[in-house]
Amino acid sequence: MDYILHVLILALIYSIFAVSLNLELGYAGLYNFGHVAFFGIGAYISALLSRAGMPVEGAMLCAMAGAGIAGGLLAVPALRVTEDYFGIATLVFAEMFRLVCLNERWLTKGPMGLPGIPRPAWIARGVDGLPVYLILTALAAAGVFLFVRRLTGSPFGRALRVIREDEHIAQAFGKNVLLLKIKTIVTGSALAGLAGTLWAHYISYISPADFTLTETILVVLCVVLGGRGTHWGPVLGAFAVIFFGEAVRFLPIPHELHRYVAPLQGMVYGGILVLIVLKMPSGMIAEHRRNGA
Amino acid sequence: MSYYLQLLLNGVIAGSVYALFAVGLTLVYGVFRFINFSHGELITWGAYLTLMFYTPPFSWPLFLSAIPAMALTAVIGFSQDFFIYRPLRRGNPITLLIASIGLSYMLRNAVRFIWGSDLRTFDFPPARGMEFGGYYVTGIQLLMLAAAVFFLAILYLGLTRTLWGKSLRATADNLELAAIMGISMPRVSASVWILASVFAAAGGILLALDTNLEPVMGATNLIKAFAAVLLGGAGNVWGALLGGLFIGIAENLGVAFFSPGYKDLVAFALIFLLLLFRPRGLFGLLTGVR
Incomplete structure (x- = not known):
C-alpha cells in the first residue's frame, strides 16, 4: 500500500514536471532540452534554504521564484537563436548547472549531495507522512494542471500556438514574440522548480547525479508519448513512464543479469522516443486542431 | 612561461581531436540543416x-x-540516417531533434548494455613522456596529432581537389540547386554520414587511447563539438577545424587559472557567449565549405 502511494507521488511530481515542459515544448514549440536544470534548481534552492532553517513552505516558494528567475536569465540569451540552437543552449545550460553543483562543494557538498531535507512540519516523517504528502502533491498537480489549462486557453496561449506554427504571422499580428517566449519559459521553469522542490522534500536527499540528461530524456518522453500540446497528454505520459519504470522492478530477473536492466530500460526509453516520432508523432492523445478557427 | 607553452601544446593536441568531432557535426548541419544530437554516440561506438x-x-x-x-x-x-532521419526529413524539422536525442540515449545505453558502465582502457603500459627541448609529449599524443593531421589533410584534399568534394560542397551550399544540377543526393547523403562517422570514430579512438573509455564520453565531447561548430559558424568545415583547436587550447590554458573540475565549463561558457554575441560564429567571415 505504501509502495502504491510512493509511485503515485512520483507520478504526480513527474506530471507537474511534464506539464511545465509541455507549456514550452508543446504549446510554444520551444525545444527545451535542459528542463531538468530548473527541476534541479528548485530542488537545490529549497533543500539549501530548508536545511538552513527556513520553514519548508517558504523554501518551496523561494525555489519556484528562483527557478523562474533562472529561466528568465537563460531565456534572454538563448532566445536570440532559434530551434536547433535553442536546444543546444538549453542542453548546455543543464550541464553547466550540474557541473557547478558538482564543484561548488562549500554550497552543495559536490557529488556527496545534500541529505536530510526536511518535509513540511505538519507532515510526518517516513511512511506515516505518505498519505498527507500525496494529498499535497495531488493538490499541487491539480493546481498546475488547471493553471496551465487556463493559461493555454487564454489569448496568451493562442498566441503561443501561432508562434509555434509561424513566428512571422504572430509578428504580423503585432505580438511581441520574444516577450511571449520569455514569459513562457519563466512560467515553465517556475513550475519545473515546483516539481523539483516537491521531489527534493519527498526523497529527502539530492545530488548532482539526479539531474542528468537521463531525467531530461524521461520528461521529454512523458510529453511526446502523452501528446504534445494537449492538456492530459503529459499527465498520461508521466503516469505511463513512471509506472513502466516501477513495473520493471517486479520482473523476475536473476541476480547475475541485474546489470543489464538499467541500460535496457534506457534503450527502451530512447527507442520509444524515436518510434513515436516516426510512427505516432502526435502521441497517445492527439492535439485537437480546429479548422478555420 | 614554459608551463603555459606546455599547456598550449596539450591544448593543440586535444583541439585536433575536437576538430575531428566537429567536422562531421558541421557537415551534417551544412547539408541537412539539423544538429545531430546523436553524433556523440558515434565517438563512443568507434572507441568501444x-x-x-x-x-x-x-x-x-x-x-x-x-x-x-x-x-x-x-x-x-x-x-x-536511412531508417530514422530520412523518413522524418520531409516533416517538421524539429521532430528530427527529438528523434536524434532519443537515438543518442538509446545508443549510449546499448554501449552500457554490451560493455558495462565501468571505465575501460586499452591497458597500455604507462609510457614516459618524450622530452623535446623541455616540453613533454607522450607517444600517444604524437599519434593523436599525426592521425588528426592525416585525416584532416585527406578531408582537405578530398573536398577541394575531387569531383566528389565539389558535389558535397555544392550540396552544402544549396541542396535544391545541387539536386537540380544532377548531383546524386543519395550518394551525397551517404558520403556525409560515412565521413561524419569515420571522423567521429577516429577521434573517439584517439581520445580513448589517451584517456579511457566510458559510455558518456560521446555526450561530454559532443558539447565540445557543439562549441567548435558554433565558433566556426554552423556548416563551415574550416571554421569547425579552427573552432576545435580553439576550444582545446582555451580549455587547457584555463586549467592554469581555475580548478580543473571546471575544465568542461570553458566550452559551455563559450557556447553561451557566442550565442549571446556572435550567433553566426566567430569565423563566420571565412569562406568555407558553405
Whole structure:
C-alpha cells in the first residue's frame, strides 16, 4: 500500500514536471532540452534554504521564484537563436548547472549531495507522512494542471500556438514574440522548480547525479508519448513512464543479469522516443486542431 | 612561461581531436540543416568497437582493430540516417531533434548494455613522456596529432581537389540547386554520414587511447563539438577545424587559472557567449565549405 502511494507521488511530481515542459515544448514549440536544470534548481534552492532553517513552505516558494528567475536569465540569451540552437543552449545550460553543483562543494557538498531535507512540519516523517504528502502533491498537480489549462486557453496561449506554427504571422499580428517566449519559459521553469522542490522534500536527499540528461530524456518522453500540446497528454505520459519504470522492478530477473536492466530500460526509453516520432508523432492523445478557427 | 607553452601544446593536441568531432557535426548541419544530437554516440561506438577487436577473442593489433571499428561506426551513422532521419526529413524539422536525442540515449545505453558502465582502457603500459627541448609529449599524443593531421589533410584534399568534394560542397551550399544540377543526393547523403562517422570514430579512438573509455564520453565531447561548430559558424568545415583547436587550447590554458573540475565549463561558457554575441560564429567571415 505504501509502495502504491510512493509511485503515485512520483507520478504526480513527474506530471507537474511534464506539464511545465509541455507549456514550452508543446504549446510554444520551444525545444527545451535542459528542463531538468530548473527541476534541479528548485530542488537545490529549497533543500539549501530548508536545511538552513527556513520553514519548508517558504523554501518551496523561494525555489519556484528562483527557478523562474533562472529561466528568465537563460531565456534572454538563448532566445536570440532559434530551434536547433535553442536546444543546444538549453542542453548546455543543464550541464553547466550540474557541473557547478558538482564543484561548488562549500554550497552543495559536490557529488556527496545534500541529505536530510526536511518535509513540511505538519507532515510526518517516513511512511506515516505518505498519505498527507500525496494529498499535497495531488493538490499541487491539480493546481498546475488547471493553471496551465487556463493559461493555454487564454489569448496568451493562442498566441503561443501561432508562434509555434509561424513566428512571422504572430509578428504580423503585432505580438511581441520574444516577450511571449520569455514569459513562457519563466512560467515553465517556475513550475519545473515546483516539481523539483516537491521531489527534493519527498526523497529527502539530492545530488548532482539526479539531474542528468537521463531525467531530461524521461520528461521529454512523458510529453511526446502523452501528446504534445494537449492538456492530459503529459499527465498520461508521466503516469505511463513512471509506472513502466516501477513495473520493471517486479520482473523476475536473476541476480547475475541485474546489470543489464538499467541500460535496457534506457534503450527502451530512447527507442520509444524515436518510434513515436516516426510512427505516432502526435502521441497517445492527439492535439485537437480546429479548422478555420 | 614554459608551463603555459606546455599547456598550449596539450591544448593543440586535444583541439585536433575536437576538430575531428566537429567536422562531421558541421557537415551534417551544412547539408541537412539539423544538429545531430546523436553524433556523440558515434565517438563512443568507434572507441568501444576498437576495444572489442583489440581485446580477446579477436586480439588484433590496434591499427587493424581501428579499421573494422570505423567501418562499423560508418554503418551505424548511415543506418541512423536511412531508417530514422530520412523518413522524418520531409516533416517538421524539429521532430528530427527529438528523434536524434532519443537515438543518442538509446545508443549510449546499448554501449552500457554490451560493455558495462565501468571505465575501460586499452591497458597500455604507462609510457614516459618524450622530452623535446623541455616540453613533454607522450607517444600517444604524437599519434593523436599525426592521425588528426592525416585525416584532416585527406578531408582537405578530398573536398577541394575531387569531383566528389565539389558535389558535397555544392550540396552544402544549396541542396535544391545541387539536386537540380544532377548531383546524386543519395550518394551525397551517404558520403556525409560515412565521413561524419569515420571522423567521429577516429577521434573517439584517439581520445580513448589517451584517456579511457566510458559510455558518456560521446555526450561530454559532443558539447565540445557543439562549441567548435558554433565558433566556426554552423556548416563551415574550416571554421569547425579552427573552432576545435580553439576550444582545446582555451580549455587547457584555463586549467592554469581555475580548478580543473571546471575544465568542461570553458566550452559551455563559450557556447553561451557566442550565442549571446556572435550567433553566426566567430569565423563566420571565412569562406568555407558553405
